Amino acid sequence: MNRPGEWSIQQLARITGTTSRTLRHYGSLGLLEPSRIGANGYRFYDQAALARLQRILLLRELGLGLAAIAADYGRAHAAGLAPDSPEVREITRRHYEWVAAGWQGRRPGADEFAGLAQMYVADPRFAANYDRHGEGTASFVSDAMLAFALDL
Incomplete structure (x- = not known):
């Protein structure tokens, strides 16, 4: 009821x-x-x-879904870009904005975003979501998020 x-x-x-x-x-x-x-x-x-x-x-x-962001990470990883490269930082900025939109009216801080990055590799459900764009993409995403969190 x-x-x-x-x-x-x-x-x-x-x-x-x-x-x-x-x-x-x-x-x-x-x-x-x-x-x-x-x-x-x-x-x-x-x-x-x-x-x-x-x-x-x-x-x-608006077309800013996580699936599109995950695919962009996969392409960057396949192209051999570094997780802290300007191109990947832009993807990670979009990812951060996507996360922030659902963060109950506030923006995640460095520790929270870094914790999310670690969860992406620690939780097999999240890892599978990214690794379907290429093996190792989840680790790449985590590394990119950790690098981005240093500047938050």
């Missing part, structure tokens, strides 16, 4: 014009976690999750 100010996965999908499958996909990527899961296994989302989803959908609509 819905509590005031929350929606089931089906309701949220309907009011935002997306699908419950897309919402589950965002959850598996760690982008949109449900605010609670009912005893029946149903996912429920609150106002904060709705705002986060709206930012994700806006970024996707």
Whole structure:
């Protein structure tokens, strides 16, 4: 049963014009976690999750999605660019802006961005997302993010 100010996965999908499958996909990527899961296994989302989803959908609509950023990292890695090269720093800046857009109204600091970089190689789900663009891309992304974090 819905509590005031929350929606089931089906309701949220309907009011935002997306699908419950897309919402589950965002959850598996760690982008949109449900605010609670009912005893029946149903996912429920609150106002904060709705705002986060709206930012994700806006970024996707603008073409600034993580998939495009991951592909750019993969191309840079395949081209042999250094993680701290100007070209890769620009990709990492876009990545940082993408992360910041979903960071609950504030920008991640150096330690937070570096922690995210380490998670990309430590968590096999994140590593697989990047390594599908070429073996070693997750480590390359992490190195690029660590270099970028030094200037935050």
